[in-house]
Amino acid sequence: MAHILIIDDDTDILRLLEFAFKRSGHSVSISVNGIEGLERAEIEEPDLVVCDVMMPKMTGYEFCRQAREKPGLKETPIVIFSARFQPIDRQTALDAGATEYLAKTVAPDVLVSRIEALLPQSKDSVKGGVVGLFSMKGGTGVTSLAVNLALALTLAHKSNTVLADLAMMGGHAALLLGVRPTHSSAQLLATSNQNLTSKVIQSHLVKHNAGVQLLASQPAFHEQVLPADRLLLLLKNLKSDFTFTVVDSPYLLEAQGSSILPVLDKLILVLSPDMPSIQSTVIALQGLSQHGIAENKITLVINQTAPHNAVPLQTIQKVLKRPIALAIPYEPDMIKAANNGKPLLLSSPQTQAAAAIGKLAGKLFQ
Secondary structure: OOEEEEEOOOHHHHHHHHHHHHHOOOEEEEEOOHHHHHHHHHHHOOOEEEEOOOOOOOOHHHHHHHHOOOHHHOOOOEEEEEOOOOHHHHHHHHHHOOOEEEEOOOOHHHHHHHHHOOOOOOOOOOOOEEEEEEOOOOOOOHHHHHHHHHHHHHHHHOOOEEEEEOOOOOOOHHHHHOOOOOOOHHHHHOOOOOOOOHHHHHHOOEEOOOOOEEEOOOOOOOOOOOOHHHHHHHHHHHHHHOOEEEEEOOOOOOOOOHHHHHHOOEEEEEEOOOHHHHHHHHHHHHHHHHOOOOHHHEEEEEEOOOOOOOOOHHHHHHHHOOOOOEEEOOOOHHHHHHHHOOOHHHHOOOOHHHHHHHHHHHHHOO
């Protein structure tokens, strides 16, 4: 299965192609103009792009020229699919960087066959794994980062991803994704005779339209101690069923949550560039060390949650005695995204913060 990006301002063409490609087993993203399509292509790095010529804001020719300047899109097959079919039109497209030029008179099944012939014959398999996000200080944007990272992993690797919000009450992942789950992690983990089979776990998940599945937190007051044995079994089953499992848990260094530490393939320790957060991160690193977590499993990420007065990166690294893997710049649209229930990666993919999260997703399991 390949991931195909379709760029066309004709909604009928978009629906037709989307149906044809999905029927053939491919995943599809759509954009209605070249500028939006280029932004989406940079984030998703699709296996192939189908692009119209005459579009508002940017022509298909210009899309090809700009795409070929992007490191991640230099070798991506680009098929110009146009109502124009004179020889000069085809040559102009090829000169701009297109791989192939097809007329819109081509039947959908023929189009799919022609495009599948252009797809890479083999791709390196995605290793996948479980990544936990954690901070000992509130206000560092852990859940926002977890939500956007889960989306970025899905888009970057075209793989099935689950986000587990393990706050037993009041977690915000469902709110940030704009979904309304009917079940929660608290219900799933409640002590009972029910086995944590894949079927049972699946019945507690809600799927976002971008492909990410969510095990949500309970949005109500509920006193419950995490049963360590069931929590560990849950994570092992998720790891078995999904290519990527993203875990948002505030309890990783407490007795009720530390049982899952050995299951994590990666741990992202999130901090903001202020002294209280830096101090909390020092303590978190000490705790992880005492739990036997190897340094190469830990990725330090700065999330700049305020526009001014950040402690310099060099100072932070000196205090922590560890390198910072990534610094996500302050992005005011992050609040807007949270209020609208549409994550930054989908609502403002052109921002530097979205690009930084996409970069993290691309490198995390390399």
